[in-house]
Amino acid sequence: MTKNPAVLVVVDVQNGFVREESAHVVPVITDLVRRWQESGGDVVFTRYLNYAGSNFEKLFKWSKLMTSPEIDIVPELAPYAEKATAVVDKTTYTLFNKEGTALVREHGWTEIYVCGIATESCVLKTAADAFELDLTPWLIEDASASHAGQIAHDAGVLVTARFIGPNQIIKVGEIPASVLPAPASRLRAGR
Numbered sequence: 628m629t630k631n632p633a634v635l636v637v638v639d640v641q642n643g644f645v646r647e648e649s650a651h652v653v654p655v656i657t658d659l660v661r662r663w664q665e666s667g668g669d670v671v672f673t674r675y676l677n678y679a680g681s682n683f684e685k686l687f688k689w690s691k692l693m694t695s696p697e698i699d700i701v702p703e704l705a706p707y708a709e710k711a712t713a714v715v716d717k718t719t720y721t722l723f724n725k726e727g728t729a730l731v732r733e734h735g736w737t738e739i740y741v742c743g744i745a746t747e748s749c750v751l752k753t754a755a756d757a758f759e760l761d762l763t764p765w766l767i768e769d770a771s772a773s774h775a776g777q778i779a780h781d782a783g784v785l786v787t788a789r790f791i792g793p794n795q796i797i798k799v800g801e802i803p804a805s806v807l808p809a810p811a812s813r814l815r816a817g818r
Contacts (some may be wrong), residue, residue, distance in 0.1 A: 633806045634669045634712070634736040635660065636722055638743030638750050638771075641674055643697030649744050649772040653703050656742055656770050658809075659799055660707045666808050669712040669734060673722050674698060675749065681718065686760045720752035723760065731762070737762050740802065742770035749785030755790040766814055769798045 642655055663670055677683055677692040685688050691699050700708045708714055712734070715727045725815070732738070739757040739765060743750050750771050757764035766787050773779035788796050 631668060631739035631806070632736055633740060634731070634734065635673055635740045635742070636753060637664045637670060637672045637704070638703055638722065638740045638745050638753055639673055639675045639690065641697065644675075644700055644744040644774050646774045648776040649774045652742075652744070652770055652772040653701055655705070657703045659742065659767070659770050660704060662810060663807055664707060667788050668807065669736065670701060671722065671727075671730065671740070672704070672708045672711050672714045673727070673743070673749070673753075674700060674714060675720075676716050676718055678718060691812055695773050696712065700814070708751040718748045721758040722777065726761070731760075736762070737811060738765065738806070740765045740767055740789065740806070741751045742767040744771070745773040745775065745783070746771040747773055747775070748778045751783050751787045754787050754795070758791045761799060764795055766791070766796050767799055767802070767804075768796050 637656060637660060639641060640653065660670055675692055675751040676698055677690065712729055713753045715724070715730065717727065718722060718725050721727070739762050741750055750766065754766050766784065768784055771780065773783060784796060
């Protein structure tokens with residue numbers, strides 16, 4: 628069991644999902660992951676892997692994210708993914724496939740802080756599944772985005788709040804210091 632019951636889950640920040648509409652969160656997530664790892668916290672990355680014959684291909688007519696470089700975690704986060712507690716590959720929306728569920732149980736994580744791409748799909752589904760497994764999910768709103776744009780992101784935040792509770796939607800600066808200590812620059816400024 629881990630001493631810290633919190634884990635940061637970085638959902639699908641992959642080359643194939645980073646577009647003009649979602650690129651702005653990459654530096655936010657990179658800084659968050661850097662600080663989380665520097666404080667000794669556990670970080671899990673997920674990677675969505677599409678496949679021939681998937682429902683995405685059949686129902687959406689979408690055949691992307693099947694090979695590298697689309698499936699690769701963005702270069703800014705790749706060094707952090709190499710040091711992560713785990714990288715969970717998935718063919719579904721959620722972290723909570725068989726491997727992800729076992730990982731959460733094995734480490735004893737009960738606080739699931741979720742960020743990434745896309746807010747209205749894989750981020751939402753991971754947070755909702757954590758809730759249904761009696762874990763405490765948190766959606767980090769300003770560290771999440773949608774490659775479909777701001778309207779889809781806002782819809783994802785709204786629906787996630789309906790699934791897990793409006794108080795579970797937070798910003799990076801609202802993560803408790805017991806989970807993520809404030810940056811040194813804020814500490815020096817006396818904040």
